[in-house]
Amino acid sequence: MPSNDVRILLQAAVPTAAVGAIAAVVSGVVAGGKGAIGAVVATLVVILFMGLGLYILQRTAKSLPHLFQAMGLMLYAAQILLLFVFLAAFKNTTLFHPRAFAFTLVAGTLAWIAAQTRAHMKSKILYVEPEKTGHSS
Secondary structure (H helix, E strand, O other): OOHHHHHHHHHHHHHHHHHHHHHHHHHHHHHOHHHHHHHHHHHHHHHHHHHHHHHHHHHHHHHOHHHHHHHHHHHHHHHHHHHHHHHHHOOOOOOOOHHHHHHHHHHHHHHHHHHHHHHHHHOOOOOOOOOOOOOOO
16 A cells, blocks of 8 residues: 555544544443443444455555546445444344444444545645656756
8 A cells, every 4th residue: 555545544543443442431331341342343343344445445546547436435335334234233242232332333434434534635645647757847
């Protein structure tokens, strides 16, 4: 991954992890150990799904730039659907507190989207690749 992509990934993952840590503490206080476990699992799911999505989107932008916008829309829709599948699959689990999991999943996703949007707005990404010439003018 180019350094700009890694920077955007870190600028989105770090605030999401911070939101997850706060959610784990709050869930631990409200729902006990299972609440904290649910919050940690949800945070890991969000970082994994959204990070993988960002990686796929960056690869698509470089190899198939004409499909970038459509791929982005499809990717975000697929991520949201997969997150709902996770919610449904773990709805009645006894491994962790499902409500803590669900609330942290939503909060983490919103934190990721906000942080990624901020990172893109602040990054200096060239719209056009400058020509590389052998001489300077």
